[in-house]
Amino acid sequence: MSIDPARALVLNRSAGAASVGVAITLVAAKIWALEATGSLAIAASLADSALDLMVSLGGLVAILYAAKPADADHAFGHSSAEDLAALGQALFILASAALIAWVAVQRLIAGDSPLPEQEGKGIAVSALAIALTFALVAWQRHVARLTGNRVVAADSLHYVGDLVPNLGAILALGLSARLGWGGIDSWIALGAAAFLAFGAVRIFGGAWHALMDRGADARMIEGIEGIVRDWPGVRGHHDLKTRVAGSRVFVNLHIELDGDQPLRVAHDIGAGLRRAILDAYPQADVLIHKDVAESRPPTGDPE
Structure with a gap:
């Protein structure tokens, strides 16, 4: 679906701003819930929401920065900033997961895991988080479908994954209250920490490969x-x-054409082909070099 670039930028900005707004709301709510309940599962969910805030801020900045046109110092644009931000975010997630896991293990070893207090407040906050996350994901997917923006689509996928810590927090608080076993909270916190660490490794790997000019x-x-x-x-x-940089994929291609046809015809063939590739892959930046079919240079020729 084609959309005016100016409208696409407005929609992408709105999706990024909504993501930041939801993350700020949830961080504030979960800080209050953690103070009220002392639940490690809530702590894990709070760390995840704090990560969400960083990711959302980074995504919004990336959307704005990546929209800047190429200049004399950045001939291929500015999209690699997304990958640099992702590396920092991944390290932050790993540190948060390690801290939560360490506290949970210490409680399990000591055998004195306290029962969460005022679990109703924690459950209410987690339910709020789930409702806001569902609404945000619905809007982000709508925007991504219209604009094809990969940053918005990736952020939407990230928030879908964030439902797990919130559901885990509700489960931990509910079972702790019903069964009277504080260890449930620590075990679920360990699961949430593992989930965070897995996501961090995946984010780090993707960003690292992009910075190393990995192909599409x-x-x-x-x-x-x-x-x-x-x-x-x-x-x-x-x-x-091909090489990937942030949400962009740079494509270089040599095509072989009839050397006896007019230059204008050759140009039109190349221009039409480039447009077709961009229609199929809007995130691409395509450069096509035209060679004469009868005198194709050897593969790897820098011509």
């Missing part, structure tokens, strides 16, 4: 090759290279 995934490369093979006037192609 195989499905995207196959899709581009399929478009090129079927494009009228293109007799062949070679040296298809």
Whole structure:
């Protein structure tokens, strides 16, 4: 679905701002709930919401910064800032998960895990978190569907995963109150810490690979090759290279054309092919070099 770039930017900004607003609300609510209940599961959920706030702020800044056009110092744009922010966020998540796990293990070893207090308040806050998260995800997915923005789509996926710590907090508080076993809180906190650590490793790996100029995934490369093979006037192609930077994928491609046709015709073939690739992959930045089919340079020729 095509959409005016100015409207797309407004929608993406609104999704980023909504994400920040929800994160601030939940951090404040969970600080209050933690003071009231002393629950480690609430602490794990609070750490996750604090992470959400950092991720949301980083996402909003990335949306604004990545929208800046290329300049003399950044010929390929500014999208790699997203990956740098993700590395810092991943380290923060790992530290939070390690702290929560350490406290939970110490309580289990000591065998004196206290029962959470005023569990009703903690359950109410977790229920609020679930309701706000569902509403935010619905809006983010709507925006991502309209604009194709990968930052918004990724943030939406992240918030879907955040439902787990909130559901875990409700489960811990409810079982602790019914069964009178404070250890449930510590075990669920350990599970939440493992969930946070798993997500952090995944975020770190994705950002690291992007900063190391890793290529696009195989499905995207196959899709581009399929478009090129079927494009009228293109007799062949070679040296298809891709690299990922933030939410952008840079594509370099050589196509082979009839050397006897007018330059304008060759230009139109290349321009149409570029447009087709962008329609299929809006996050791409495509550069096409045209070669004469009868005198194709060897693969790897820097021409």
